[in-house]
Amino acid sequence: MKMTVTASRQPTQVGSATGAAGSALGKAAAMNQSPSMAQRWRGASNLIPALLFLGLFFLAPLIGLLLRGVLEPVPGLGNYEQLFANSAYARVLLNTFSVAGLVTLFSLLLGFPLAWAITLVPRGWGRWILNIVLLSMWTSLLARTYSWLVLLQASGVINKALMAMGIIDQPLEMVHNLTGVVIGMSYIMIPFIVLPLQATMQAIDPMILQAGSICGASPWTNFFRVFLPLCRPGLFSGGLMVFVMSLGYYVTPALLGGAQNMMLPEFIIQQVQSFLNWGLASAGAALLIVITLVLFYFYLTLQPESPVGASNAR
Secondary structure, three states, X not given: OHHHHHHHHHHHHHHHXXXXXXXXXXXXXHHHOOOOHXXXXXXXXXXHHHHHHHHHHHHHHHHHHHHHHHHOOXXXXXXXXXXXXXXXXXXXXXXXXXXXXXXXXXXXXXXXXXXXXXXXXXXXXXXXXXXXXXXXXXXXXXXXXXXHHHHHOOOOHHHHHHHXXXXXXOOOOOOOOHHHHHHHHHHHHHXXXXXXXXXXXXXXXXXXXXXXXXOOOOHHXXXXXXXHHHOHHHHHHHHHHHHHHHHOOOHHHHHHOOHHHOOHHHHHHHHHHOOOOHHHHHHHHHHHHHHHHHHHHHHHHHOOOOHHHHHHHO
16 A cells, blocks of 8 residues: 555656746746847947937048048039049059058068967066067057168168178168058057957967867968867958958058058148138048948958957857
8 A cells, every 4th residue: 555655646746846846947038038239228228428429520521531432522422422433543553552561461471470369478578578568559659650760760879780791782662662662551550450360379278279289280281271170260351351441540640651552541631721622521531431331341241250259258
């Protein structure tokens, strides 16, 4: 009789345990459900001051700029047509993209090994190298540009050193041309490559590279097939930042470049200050804004999940 009672109690206990487990799963599923629309917008009223500030000091001037490009001197798209049809203006656009592309390329080529060295050396040395990079970025832009103007001129230190070593017979022309602009801007842009790239490299687990070596990968294969793809988020973000900033740079191209290497920012300032042609200048500025937004859209589309974010999530 006792055995019968015990047997009858066991299914009841199992059923109650199953019910409790189902109840717990149901509660967990309810907690994991996405919040309702009201919950999402519950704190949106706190954003009103920030949105008003952005609308008043950012969107309103931007809209005014875009309107000037199609309303002055006469309504229409004449300013944009002139910007692309005129051979001199088209050359300015070509110079802008070519300089931005070259600066981005050289910044990546020089910034990648520097970021790698900061990651590999002992922590104390890496901190010192990173501080030097930051110090160069914090130094006055005008002072750095004039320094390169002194170094690169015909009687500068670089030409004298090359002639003393017998590498060249006469001074090289490295200022007021494309060479000076690329050298000066690449030096200025390197920190903007190093910082995101070093953060990406720092987040990569060394065990991944060791696993590749254990599986028989050569050092070059391990670098190109494992390490370089993991660095892609830092390369993408740093490269995009440098390219967009190079498109809108003014001081360095104006001092180290020449009339044949005028870029779009110089062209915009010239149209405003010398010719008072606000319509054409606004069209050039609007073109820069559109290019930046398009590049940022492609970056968001192609950018994979950052290993820095994944590492922080772990």
